[in-house]
Amino acid sequence: xxxxxxxxxxxxxxxxxxxxxxxxxxxxxxxxxxxxxxxxxxxxxxxxxxxxxxxxxxxxxxxxxxxxxxxxxxxxxxxxxxxxxxxxxxxxxxxxxxxxxxxxxxxxxxxxxxxxxxxxxxxxxxxxxxxxxxxxxxxxxxxxxxxxxxxxxxxxxxxxxxxxxxxxxxxxxxxxxxxxxxxxxxxxxxxxxxxxxxxxxxxxxxxxxxxxxxxxxxxxxxxxxxxxxxxxxxxxxxxxxxxxxxxxxxxxxxx
Amino acid sequence: xxxxxxxxxxxxxxxxxxxxxxxxxxxxxxxxxxxxxxxxxxxxxxxxxxxxxxxxxxxxxxxxxxxxxxxxxxxxxxxxxxxxxxxxxxxxxxxxxxxxxxxxxxxxxxxxxxxxxxxxxxxxxxxxxxxxxxxxxxxxxxxxxxxxxxxxxxxxxxxxxxxxxxxxxxxxxxxxxxxxxxxxxxxxxxxxxxxxxxxxxxxxxxxxxxxxxxxxxxxxxxxxxxxxxxxxxxxxxxxxxxxxxxxxxxxxxxxxxxxxxxxxxxxxxxxxxxxxxxxxxxxxxxxxxxxxxxxxxxxxxxxxxxxxxxxxxxxxxxxxxxxxxxxxxxxxxxxxxxxxxxxxx
Amino acid sequence: xxxxxxxxxxxxxxxxxxxxxxxxxxxxxxxxxxxxxxxxxxxxxxxxxxxxxxxxxxxxxxxxxxxxxxxxxxxxxxxxxxxxxxxxxxxxxxxxxxxxxxxxxxxxxxxxxxxxxxxxxxxxxxxxxxxxxxxxxxxxxxxxxxxxxxxxxxxxxxxxxxxxxxxxxxxxxxxxxxxxxxxxxxxxxxxxxxxxxxxxxxxxxxxxxxxxxxxxxxxxxxxxxxxxxxxxxxxxxxxxxxxxxxxxxxxxxxxxxxxxxxxxxxxxxxxxxxxxxxxxxxxxxxxxxx
Numbered sequence: 001x002x003x004x005x006x007x008x009x010x011x012x013x014x015x016x017x018x019x020x021x022x023x024x025x026x027x028x029x030x031x032x033x034x035x036x037x038x039x040x041x042x043x044x045x046x047x048x049x050x051x052x053x054x055x056x057x058x059x060x061x062x063x064x065x066x067x068x069x070x071x072x073x074x075x076x077x078x079x080x081x082x083x084x085x086x087x088x089x090x091x092x093x094x095x096x097x098x099x100x101x102x103x104x105x106x107x108x109x110x111x112x113x114x115x116x117x118x119x120x121x122x123x124x125x126x127x128x129x130x131x132x133x134x135x136x137x138x139x140x141x142x143x144x145x146x147x148x149x150x151x152x153x154x155x156x157x158x159x160x161x162x163x164x165x166x167x168x169x170x171x172x173x174x175x176x177x178x179x180x181x182x183x184x185x186x187x188x189x190x191x192x193x194x195x196x197x198x199x200x201x202x203x204x205x206x207x208x209x210x211x212x213x214x215x216x217x218x219x220x221x222x223x224x225x226x227x228x229x230x231x232x233x234x235x236x237x238x239x240x241x242x243x244x245x246x247x248x249x250x251x252x253x254x255x
Numbered sequence: 256x257x258x259x260x261x262x263x264x265x266x267x268x269x270x271x272x273x274x275x276x277x278x279x280x281x282x283x284x285x286x287x288x289x290x291x292x293x294x295x296x297x298x299x300x301x302x303x304x305x306x307x308x309x310x311x312x313x314x315x316x317x318x319x320x321x322x323x324x325x326x327x328x329x330x331x332x333x334x335x336x337x338x339x340x341x342x343x344x345x346x347x348x349x350x351x352x353x354x355x356x357x358x359x360x361x362x363x364x365x366x367x368x369x370x371x372x373x374x375x376x377x378x379x380x381x382x383x384x385x386x387x388x389x390x391x392x393x394x395x396x397x398x399x400x401x402x403x404x405x406x407x408x409x410x411x412x413x414x415x416x417x418x419x420x421x422x423x424x425x426x427x428x429x430x431x432x433x434x435x436x437x438x439x440x441x442x443x444x445x446x447x448x449x450x451x452x453x454x455x456x457x458x459x460x461x462x463x464x465x466x467x468x469x470x471x472x473x474x475x476x477x478x479x480x481x482x483x484x485x486x487x488x489x490x491x492x493x494x495x496x497x498x499x500x501x502x503x504x505x506x507x508x509x510x511x512x513x514x515x516x517x518x519x520x521x522x523x524x525x526x527x528x529x530x531x532x533x534x535x536x537x538x539x540x541x542x543x544x545x546x547x548x549x550x551x552x553x554x555x556x557x558x559x560x561x562x563x564x565x566x567x568x569x570x571x572x573x574x575x576x577x578x579x580x581x582x583x584x585x586x587x588x589x590x591x592x593x594x595x596x597x598x599x600x
Numbered sequence: 601x602x603x604x605x606x607x608x609x610x611x612x613x614x615x616x617x618x619x620x621x622x623x624x625x626x627x628x629x630x631x632x633x634x635x636x637x638x639x640x641x642x643x644x645x646x647x648x649x650x651x652x653x654x655x656x657x658x659x660x661x662x663x664x665x666x667x668x669x670x671x672x673x674x675x676x677x678x679x680x681x682x683x684x685x686x687x688x689x690x691x692x693x694x695x696x697x698x699x700x701x702x703x704x705x706x707x708x709x710x711x712x713x714x715x716x717x718x719x720x721x722x723x724x725x726x727x728x729x730x731x732x733x734x735x736x737x738x739x740x741x742x743x744x745x746x747x748x749x750x751x752x753x754x755x756x757x758x759x760x761x762x763x764x765x766x767x768x769x770x771x772x773x774x775x776x777x778x779x780x781x782x783x784x785x786x787x788x789x790x791x792x793x794x795x796x797x798x799x800x801x802x803x804x805x806x807x808x809x810x811x812x813x814x815x816x817x818x819x820x821x822x823x824x825x826x827x828x829x830x831x832x833x834x835x836x837x838x839x840x841x842x843x844x845x846x847x848x849x850x851x852x853x854x855x856x857x858x859x860x861x862x863x864x865x866x867x868x869x870x871x872x873x874x875x876x877x878x879x880x881x882x883x884x885x886x887x888x889x890x
Binding site: 317566 | 635682685686689691692693695696697699700701702703704705706707708710711714715818822825826829860861863864867868870871874875878
């Protein structure tokens with residue numbers, strides 16, 4: 001049985017520096033996999049390689065059995081992969097509603113030509129987008145702010161917005177780059193609830209995160225990176241007791 | 256217009272009816288042929304501004320070379336109707352199609368550039384075009400230009416009469432406006448504005464950003480070409496200085512002064528600048544005795560002030576109070592979902 | 601062979617003018633991130649102001665110095681008014697503001713000096729020199745010497761003085777510079793003033809060779825810009841090299857192909873450079889963090 005996402009021997013060298021070295025792991029359907037590691041471990045580089053923002057020096061990624069490496073970024077959404085960004089890339093000048101409606105793009109057939117001439121397809125697409133968007137907005141509880149400009153929202157709400165936009169079309173794999181960064185406890189728990197809800201509906205998650213409590217609570221499996229190499233992989237319990245992991249984070253053996 | 260469209264974008268009919276009404280009423284009020292010429296030119300230049308507005312305000316790109324596309328239309332029409340005696344309508348269409356393709360092909364590599372580099376590249380295109388029309392003087396008349404371009408005629412009626420041409424130009428302008436509104440008030444409009452805010456995120460959502468940028472670039476070029484053709488048939492004479500960087504900058508100023516993020520801003524900006532142009536020239540020549548393009552001092556000053564203090568353009572001065580007047584929309588998800596599941600909404 | 605020599609000399613002369621403008625561009629760009637489309641207008645202001653003073657009877661050296669000072673002051677005023685207020689807006693708005701400044705200054709030039717071209721007597725009254733078969737206008741040598749001297753002065757300024765180092769720090773990392781107590785706002789004003797002065801010098805140097813009009817700024821400014829892009833936007837030597845290349849390109853294509861199309865060729869080269877080596881032809885590949 002092939003997994004949803006297969007990462008095989010991903011390596012990235014920048015000139016003389018090896019940022020990521022020979023990483024392999026899988027993500028199965030309906031699984032939540034977290035990637036953790038100290039700063040500089042190569043998590044974001046790995047993430048960017050999987051989401052086709054960087055081309056690997058070596059190695060490949062497969063999604064639903066097909067080769068993902070080398071695809072252009074727009075292709076990913078059509079395959080069922082979406083992602084969020086560490087530095088938040090919401091559309092500041094669009095309303096909350098418009099931001100989320102953008103997430104429905106892969107489900108629509110609107111283009112410049114049929115839009116210019118206002119063919120019936122356009123209205124149909126607007127309804128589809130609106131319908132899907134309403135569901136996502138309802139999930140994250142942003143109904144009251146639907147017509148507000150996204151740029152005016154607080155940081156925590158913007159993160160929820162980006163999340164909502166990423167899940168609108170119910171992707172198979174959702175990649176989150178530090179989804180909890182900058183959130184307080186309440187907001188963190190809320191985001192965790194959304195992730196759990198979507199998992200129960202069949203989505204898989206791959207995320208990079210620093211907040212250990214959340215990672216331990218949410219993840220089915222955890223991958224630990226240090227200096228670009230995978231030093232451990234396992235369930236939360238296994239990882240918490242892994243000596244190498246403890247050493248990596250604390251720098252030395254803890255007696 | 257569907258209820259959904261109204262919720263998302265507001266009423267579309269009111270401003271259109273206002274504009275159409277204005278277009279119909281003005282000939283009754285305005286008797287001076289001089290002012291009529293200005294109104295006609297406003298119509299022609301508005302077509303360019305509309306396209307440029309889509310490119311700059313919505314897609315977030317820039318062009319300092321649109322006079323080149325304006326010129327391709329003008330010269331195609333001029334040359335094909337004089338040297339080759341083609342019908343002006345055919346020449347106009349050929350002009351638009353040619354410009355579209357040229358802009359598309361140039362656009363593919365050029366729109367990979369951003370910001371200053373893109374501005375510089377479009378500048379280069381304008382200069383290359385300018386030099387070409389000066390150089391290929393067998394075809395284009397060189398520095399002396401092309402004269403004797405025939406007027407357009409509709410159903411055998413020559414559109415030399417100012418009134419007829421006025422209605423013709425503004426019908427075209429309103430059609431271009433409607434086309435632009437359609438684009439803007441649809442998913443494509445959202446896509447363009449998303450590209451403006453974050454190309455990366457837009458790509459992640461499955462949008463082939465390059466294609467959209469090039470498409471809008473080519474479309475705006477085609478609009479400029481249409482305007483150029485109409486210009487050629489109206490003035491019946493074209494010469495290179497009209498199509499130099501100064502014109503491109505003028506187009507840019509028209510769009511930014513009016514407000515690039517609004518299609519209505521483009522028309523407003525064009526109108527304001529054209530009238531300002533006449534007023535300043537008059538004052539400058541009559542009271543100060545200065546000849547030449549005096550008005551550029553005011554253009555420069557205005558665009559600086561607007562970019563500093565009113566970057567959203569003059570249209571914002573009008574639209575902001577209108578927004579404040581509208582009641583805040585309350586949304587219940589269930590009610591909305593019921594609404595859109597009904598047919599005909 | 602003589603022709604070649606002639607082209608080289610002319611090309612380097614013209615290129616030196618562009619180089620002075622390119623240095624101004626690079627300075628402003630690296631310190632403020634802004635591309636100053638009004639750079640060419642400073643040359644126009646310098647040239648016309650100098651001519652006005654000289655024709656009014658002032659000794660030439662006083663006219664030159666006054667012209668440079670006036671241009672530098674205008675550069676400062678532009679920065680303090682238009683630029684400073686808009687520092688934090690988008691790239692496109694900044695581009696448009698400098699275009700607006702350029703248009704405004706050009707218009708003021710028209711109002712003050714009218715449309716008739718103005719002349720200045722050559723600064724060096726010498727017989728033309730014959731060198732390797734080429735006839736060299738002494739003015740050309742003068743221009744080249746001035747460029748070299750300025751480059752030397754700027755080198756000392758940027759590398760050896762505190763202010764120069766502060767300017768360079770602003771270029772590398774404005775935030776860190778601020779934290780080190782460098783006033784980036786002052787640096788920005790300084791950059792514009794310096795660029796305006798250099799532009800004025802360029803304009804003054806060129807007037808004995810060609811006439812000065814209110815329109816002269818645009819094209820030479822843009823060519824200085826092209827030089828900067830070709831040579832690399834991040835270094836003064838690169839920009840100078842690029843500008844000299846533009847000058848040579850112009851002269852050679854003018855000589856061998858046609859003077860008429862030489863500008864078109866220059867811009868074609870610009871576009872090709874933008875496509876293939878946007879960091880300049882001397883740049884090594886640079887990485888980018890996503």
